[in-house]
Amino acid sequence: MTATIIDGKAFAANVRAQVAGHVTRLKEEQGLTPGLAVVLVGEDPASEVYVRNKGIQTREAGMASFEHKLDATTSEAELLDLIGKLNADPAVHGILVQLPLPGHLDADLVINAIDPAKDVDGFHISNVGLLGTGQKAMVPCTPLGCLMMLRDHLGSLSGLNAVVVGRSNIVGKPMAQLLLGESCTVTIAHSRTKDLASVCRGADILVAAVGRPEMIPGDWVKPGATVIDVGINRIERDGKTKLVGDVDFASAVEVAGAITPVPGGVGPMTIACLLANTLTAFCRANGLPEPQGLTA
Numbered sequence: 142m143t144a145t146i147i148d149g150k151a152f153a154a155n156v157r158a159q160v161a162g163h164v165t166r167l168k169e170e171q172g173l174t175p176g177l178a179v180v181l182v183g184e185d186p187a188s189e190v191y192v193r194n195k196g197i198q199t200r201e202a203g204m205a206s207f208e209h210k211l212d213a214t215t216s217e218a219e220l221l222d223l224i225g226k227l228n229a230d231p232a233v234h235g236i237l238v239q240l241p242l243p244g245h246l247d248a249d250l251v252i253n254a255i256d257p258a259k260d261v262d263g264f265h266i267s268n269v270g271l272l273g274t275g276q277k278a279m280v281p282c283t284p285l286g287c288l289m290m291l292r293d294h295l296g297s298l299s300g301l302n303a304v305v306v307g308r309s310n311i312v313g314k315p316m317a318q319l320l321l322g323e324s325c326t327v328t329i330a331h332s333r334t335k336d337l338a339s340v341c342r343g344a345d346i347l348v349a350a351v352g353r354p355e356m357i358p359g360d361w362v363k364p365g366a367t368v369i370d371v372g373i374n375r376i377e378r379d380g381k382t383k384l385v386g387d388v389d390f391a392s393a394v395e396v397a398g399a400i401t402p403v404p405g406g407v408g409p410m411t412i413a414c415l416l417a418n419t420l421t422a423f424c425r426a427n428g429l430p431e432p433q434g435l436t437a
Contacts, residue, residue: 144368144397147290153409156289156435157202160416163432164203167423175423176205177235177261177415178227182220182246183213188239195237195412202416207233213243220246221254228256234426235261235419258426261418263315272318272437279418280437284316286410287348287369288323288437294399295346295367298323302343306330306357306387307350312371316348319437337361349387359392368393368400371407 167173177199181192192208199206209223220238227233236259242248252260257267263281271278291298303325307313313329320327330340332351341347341361347368349357354374362368372387386403394400401407417435424431 142364142395144394145294145399146394147294147369147399147401147406149286149290149401149406149409152290152293153286153413156410156413156417157198159432159435160413160420161202163420163435167429168203171427171429173423173427174203174205174232175234175419176207176232177237177419178207178209178230178233180209180211180220180223180227180236180238182211182215182239183243185239185241188241192239195415198412198416199419204416204419205232215243215246217246217250220251224251224254228254228259233259234423235259235415237262237415259422261415261422263418264310269310269315272315275322278437279422280319281311281315282411282414282418283312283371283407284319285414285418285437286407287316287371288319289414289434290401290407290410291346291367291369292323298325298346301325301345302328303346303348304328304330304341304344305348305350306334306337306341307348307352307371309350312350316350320346320348322437347388351387353387354385355387355389357388357393359389359394359396362388362393362396364396365398366396368397369407370401370403373403373408 196206227236236255252264257265260279263279268278303320305317308331317327317329338361342363350371354376370386370388384404
């Protein structure tokens with residue numbers, strides 16, 4: 142038995158198409174356009190590519206894209222001043238500050254300066270608290286994308302054993318909260334978990350988000366389990382650079398019921414969910430019904 146491959150590219154394209162459809166209707170019926178502001182400080186090459194892609198996909202979805210590129214030497218006061226202006230700008234419904242920031246800037250301070258209602262990354266302490274208490278929040282994009290794919294593949298997740306390997310604030314913790322919200326039994330495991338292999342083998346849903354290349358082999362996967370691999374690791378193999386996940390795909394695909402590949406699995410969902418979050422923030426700001434199937 143070979144696992145079903147969950148095609149993140151196709152799924153993300155569908156999400157983006159749904160968002161674009163909603164945006165078109167909003168323009169026609171309300172005469173309003175959702176807007177996303179992205180702030181990039183410095184010249185990190187990976188961040189520049191990512192920000193460019195966000196801008197392209199934002200415009201393709203029919204939204205307004207506001208891009209602010211600041212020098213690496215930008216002071217905290219200058220950055221906070223810009224965020225204050227974006228918070229007050231009615232044309233901006235989502236604000237994203239691209240991480241990592243240069244070392245002299247306090248990322249927590251900057252993120253928590255964003256209006257929580259416009260925090261489409263879901264990193265503001267208010268949104269973290271709302272998610273943790275089961276209230277309406279802006280949800281981090283990557284875990285939201287994982288949840289969408291799980292719901293699509295499995296339907297109801299109620300009662301399933303879910304293991305999240307990784308405890309980051311960006312993926313591991315919010316993923317666990319979302320799975321709890323779906324009535325899963327959730328274990329958060331990590332590099333120091335005793336007998337991690339047996340913990341993983343108990344999972345109906347296994348989410349790998351630990352940032353270690355191919356750390357989870359196929360014999361850690363319960364036969365028929367759904368495996369969501371969030372890892373994106375660059376390694377050298379056979380003299381070439383290759384992208385691999387946190388799961389050893391070749392062995393896991395023989396055991397799992399379904400699995401996301403790397404690349405082409407979770408990755409494409411992140412920007413798609415950023416657009417979905419911007420649309421959700423817009424609808425909440427204007428007292429309009431939230432888009433079905435695009436929120437947690």
